Amino acid sequence: MQLRHSLDFDDVKAALEAADREAAHNGWAVSIAILDDGGHLLGFLRRNGATALSAQFAVDKARTAALSRRESKFYDEAVKGGRLAMLAAQNVLPLEGGVPVLVGGHCLGAIGVSGVKSAEDAQIAAAGLRILLDRVPIGGGTPGGDAGL
Numbered sequence: 001m002q003l004r005h006s007l008d009f010d011d012v013k014a015a016l017e018a019a020d021r022e023a024a025h026n027g028w029a030v031s032i033a034i035l036d037d038g039g040h041l042l043g044f045l046r047r048n049g050a051t052a053l054s055a056q057f058a059v060d061k062a063r064t065a066a067l068s069r070r071e072s073k074f075y076d077e078a079v080k081g082g083r084l085a086m087l088a089a090q091n092v093l094p095l096e097g098g099v100p101v102l103v104g105g106h107c108l109g110a111i112g113v114s115g116v117k118s119a120e121d122a123q124i125a126a127a128g129l130r131i132l133l134d135r136v137p138i139g140g141g142t143p144g145g146d147a148g149l
Contacts, residue, residue: 062112
């Protein structure tokens with residue numbers, strides 16, 4: 001039997017707060033979504049002034065990253081490179097701003113951000129991701145081990 005780690009309430013709260021601080025520091029009106037590894041919503045924040053569509057895009061970017069275990073930027077670049085068939089893939093939003101939470105090669109979930117330029121969305125998501133990775137205990141904390149996240 002394999003044990004697996006997951007994001008808990010405190011992890012989600014810390015990541016949302018870190019991403020929100022990054023957005024506030026830059027004056028960006030964005031939506032921030034954190035999903036589990038199956039693409040289900042764990043936490044969400046929509047800053048004042050963020051559009052309704054940014055809320056949906058944040059969730060979709062995070063879902064893309066969680067289900068594929070890759071940054072949504074991978075699909076963005078593929079489409080820009082001419083692989084238009086990527087546009088037909090279900091549950092894939094090929095826009096930068098979704099990052100998976102990978103620990104020891106296992107996906108715990110993802111963070112998606114939308115509302116500003118794609119690289120800026122990714123910058124905010126990275127701030128949330130850094131907090132989550134900082135919470136992994138020293139010594140690895142890989143799923144199946146004895147460290148908790």
